[in-house]
Amino acid sequence: MVIELARRMAASAEGLTLDEMARESGVGRRTAERMRDAVLALYPAAEEVSDPPTKRWRIRGGLSAFEQAPTTTELVELSKAAQGLRAAGEPGRAAALEGLERKLKSAMRSTTLNRLAPDLEALVRAETIAVQAGPRPSADEAVLAEIRQAILAGQPLGFIYSRPGAEARRRSVAPCGVMFGRANYLVAADRESGRIQTFRLDRMSAVRAEDGVAAPPPDFDLQAFASQSFGIYQDEIEDVVLRVTPGGAAEARAWRWHPTQTVEDRPDGGVEVRFRASGMRELAWHLFSWGDQVQIVAPARLKAVMAAELAAAQAALERA
Structure with missing residues (x-):
């Protein structure tokens, strides 16, 4: 644990406080103090950095190749x-x-x-990776490079955005970040309204960092934004309640539905899953894989979306 702490101190440009050492090492503050003292004794390059009202410690110059292998x-x-x-x-x-x-x-x-x-x-x-069926995300290196440049420089990002059935439009936004998943999305703020929007990378072309300044909203948190949706698509946030039959309860307990989820046992041996999320269509698509093991309790919109998707699937089957 002492060597691992030394690695963390060497990897941090500003250094670590005692509280950060304790949190990252999973120990109490007194143990973190003893570990810090051991690092200071083993590594002469370790130094204390004043950062009122706290203190930080770091190791300048890195560690040896042997210690970092x-x-x-x-x-x-x-x-x-x-x-x-x-x-x-x-x-x-x-x-x-x-x-x-x-x-x-x-x-x-x-x-x-x-x-x-x-x-x-x-x-x-x-060991290998099992590739599952689904959309192939696109993350063109040149597009990612332009997005990252605009984010780092605090510049506007301009691009042409094309959607099926809609006329291509030139957009200029304040880039906030990128979400990677089943499809890859730019998350950006509209420069006039400040509204946060998502744009699929494979539908963007002529991507360029533009002159000027365009920063994300000061209170924007990309991780919190991503956690709102069941998948990637963002719309109205709903309170979701699902009841899983006893036959699917064990799998449901082990399933990661959403960061806000709660899973409660039911008297019949099943479970009730609750979370707050947007993206009802993506959730409906996922629920298809559970067959008759999941009952939608709420919201009504999820029931309507599921019914519409079932009707569309039935119509396609009848046309075949």
Whole structure:
């Protein structure tokens, strides 16, 4: 744990407070103090940084290659993450992780790399990513580069946005971030109204960072925004109540429905799942996979969306 704390202190430019050390290490404050003292004794480059009303500690200059050598498990997970992105149709992001893997390996001592190589090769062959059916997200490297440049510089982002059945429009927005998932979306604020909107990356073209200043709303939180929806699509937030039959209860308890979820046992052996979310159509699509094991209690709009999707599926089946 002391070595891990040293790594965290070396990885932080501003340093860590005692409270941050305790939280990140999962220990109490007194234990964090003892761990900090051990790091200060082991690493002469460790220093105290004044940050009123607190103090911070960091290690300047980094740690040695021996202390920073990745483990077999870490390298395997990095390789699998790159493999998963490439299989999901994200070659640009996969290439970034593969480049990081090469840099890590090139920085390792040959003796360490030779020792890890057999286990690493065996595990890479023994583990793979199961690719599920679904949309192939698009994250063009040039588009991502422009978005990131605009975010870092606090500049407006201009692009042409095309949607099926609608005329393509030139947009200029204040970029707030990117959500990666079954489809990849730019999250941005309208420069006039300030309203937060989402734009699919594969429908954006002629993407350019523009002159001027355009920052996200000061109180905007990308993670909180993403957590509002069951999937990606954002609309009205609803109180969702689902009842799962006893046959599906075990799976429902282990299922991650939504960050706000509560799961309560029912007298019949089933469970009741509650959460607040938008994206009723995506939720309806997901509920198809549960068959007759889930009953929609609320909201009424989810019932209506589910009924409409069932009717559309039945009509398509009858036309076949």
